Amino acid sequence: MGALQAHSEYVGEILVRRGVVSADRMGPLVQSVREKGQPLIELIVTGKVAEERAIAQAFAAEYGLHFLQKVDVDAIPDDVASKIPITYAKQHKILPLAEHNGVVYCVTADPLEVTAIDDVRTIFGKPVELAVTTSEVVLDAINRVWERKERPATSRATRPTRKKRSSTSSTPTTRRPSSLGSTASSPRRSASERAISTSSPKSATSSCASGWTASSTSSAARASSSWRTSWRA
Numbered sequence: 001m002g003a004l005q006a007h008s009e010y011v012g013e014i015l016v017r018r019g020v021v022s023a024d025r026m027g028p029l030v031q032s033v034r035e036k037g038q039p040l041i042e043l044i045v046t047g048k049v050a051e052e053r054a055i056a057q058a059f060a061a062e063y064g065l066h067f068l069q070k071v072d073v074d075a076i077p078d079d080v081a082s083k084i085p086i087t088y089a090k091q092h093k094i095l096p097l098a099e100h101n102g103v104v105y106c107v108t109a110d111p112l113e114v115t116a117i118d119d120v121r122t123i124f125g126k127p128v129e130l131a132v133t134t135s136e137v138v139l140d141a142i143n144r145v146w147e148r149k150e151r152p153a154t155s156r157a158t159r160p161t162r163k164k165r166s167s168t169s170s171t172p173t174t175r176r177p178s179s180l181g182s183t184a185s186s187p188r189r190s191a192s193e194r195a196i197s198t199s200s201p202k203s204a205t206s207s208c209a210s211g212w213t214a215s216s217t218s219s220a221a222r223a224s225s226s227w228r229t230s231w232r233a
Contacts, residue, residue: 007112008033008040018058020050041110041135052109052134059111059132066131068107071097071141073148080104081145083123089142092116093135096124103127109135 012030015021021029021044029049033040045052060067080096081089089095093109094116104124108116111130121128 004037004039005030005034010112011040014062015044015050015055015058018061020054020058025049052136056109056132056134063111063130065111068131068133068137071095071107071133071137073141073144076141076145078145078149081142082149084120086142086146088116088119090139093138094120095138095142095145096120097131099124099126103129105129105131107131107133107138107141109133109138 008030012021012026016023016026029040029043029047032038032043036043041052041055044050044055057067059065076095076097080099084094084096092113092115094113095107097105097107099105104120104126106117106120106128108130109132111117111132117128117130
């Protein structure tokens, strides 16, 4: 509860300073976080105090980040997005978009999620540049990326296999049982999952502010991937 309360108070200060929520209305909302244990942004949106788009734009303005109205899912490489487990990506509302010139570009609904940003940095071994969008946009992008990634595997699984004729002998050979079944039921942890579980999060929320600078504008503009147009939007 302590971390949630600290996060909510910090978010509240930003939203009041940016004129998204008045100070009079923010006080009771922060108190509700303390009593209900519900995230502040969720309370603001469900209570129709402010739209999430306005909240995301306030974050972007506060830290000099880009605000993305939409995410071009077709431009995201599978090998980049899949380095973050889908459950983790959805929980923390963060999605890697591309790697370019030693930097990994990500979109997030909460740039104050220091733990998630540090985990992404650890997994990729590169600095992280952020853009901000709404929860709805980033969750939709995560689902679509993983649906696209898993579609070919599903097609292969349902395709009937042909039996090969033996040209050298009619004696049937004994095949070793496949290990796929046991692997599917108890999968090994991926490298990204191991990195997430072993990385040490930073406790100070403001410690990530140095990474949220306007320099991401020039970095993203130099990117050669097709997503750069929406990044600059």
